[in-house]
Amino acid sequence: MTINVAISGVGNCASSLIQGRYFYNDVENSDELVPGLMHNVLGGYKVNDIEFVAAFDIDKRKVGKDLSEAIFALPNNTTTFYKDVPNMGVTVKKGPVLDGFPDHMLEYDESKRFATDDSPVCDVAQELRDAKVDVLVNYMPVGSQEATEFYAQAAIDAGVAFVNCMPVFIASDPAGVWPKKFAEAGLPVLGDDIKSQVGATIVHRVLTKLFEDRGVTVDRSYQLNFGGNTDFMNLVEKSRGKTKKISKTSSVQSQMNKPLDYDNLHIGPSDYVPFQKDNKVCFLRMEGRKFGNVPLELEARLSVEDSPNSGGVVIDLIRCAKLAKDRSISGSLLSAPAYFFKHPPQQYPDDVARQMTEDFIKGRRDI
Secondary structure (H helix, E strand, O other), rough: OOEEEEEEOOHHHHHHHHHHHHHHOOOOOOOOOOOOOOOOOOEEEEEEEEEEEEEEEEOOOOOOOOOHHHOOOOOOOOOOOOOOOOOOEEEEEOOOOOOOOOOHHHHHOOOOOOEEEOOOOOOHHHHHHHHOOOOEEEEEOOOOHHHHHHHHHHHHHOOOOOEEEOOOOOOOOOOOOEEEEHHOOOOEEEOEOOOOOOOOOHHHHHHHHHHHOHHHHHEEEEEEEEOOOOOHHOOHHHHHHHHHHHHHHHHHHHHOOOOOHHHHHEEEEEEOOOOOEEEOOOOEEEEEEEEEHHHEEEEEEEEEEOHHHHHHHHHHHHHHHHHHHOOOOEEEHHHHHHHHHHOOOOOOEEEEEEEEHHHOOOOOOOO
């Protein structure tokens, strides 16, 4: 029942995911609620069925190291909640740089920015084959269109399912090119842009749906986010956040009967504050009209450790991807991505998407 997993991008999210795999190592059944997990066992797969067998990065402080060491290397700065990750015997290999390293990050001191390794680039597809990988999890930086497409193609070439955690539109490609490629290869692709367990987007979506369901007209809203990890540092270059803004905005808009225009809805990363490290702070405001057009205002502040907030979601996505592969489901999945991603191929209300996901896990068709 082992699921062999590869990771592209050994950053904070990868660190939290791998720590979590061992933190929950002894969870054997679904008899009781385990804080942090949505499914103790999913489709027969336990958390400890996940084995990390390959990893790719470009930073010289990670390339060449065992994955158990690389997840704690700079510039990673997320919380260490499980420090006893065992040596895995998995050496982090050098992947292609492409657009995964924006030039403006050279302005920061070495403890924060990437320090690009100068070793030769490995043959990623061959590494995936050699490690007998079932699922490749993509954690490329936001704005890495070329790099994400490279790893998507490597997954296809190696016969591997692809879980795209980043806001590059692969599973939800509007032109349909990437879903078709995965379908023709007989492989599942799940994406795009991970939706955290309780993050800014899911909170904003749920509140928006609450307003709509209770007959309150939403007139204006904003969601401002800032943090101190490399994701926010990367997004100092505003052009790299274009797809991120589209993803987050469309996720919230999908819960409205009538989408707001550009001037009345602002969602997106706002600033890089180094001392915040992996802590992300969201300020959310909603303005609306209730009975008799009487005004209603809501303001909220959410503070979360960003990377662990996505770890439990990816634990489930890996198992969903393996289930899809086991069942010979190919192309873009619709059910689980609607619940777990900001920009899935098709949007649904979260309660509906959750039920669709449970139905998929129980063996029913993908929608």
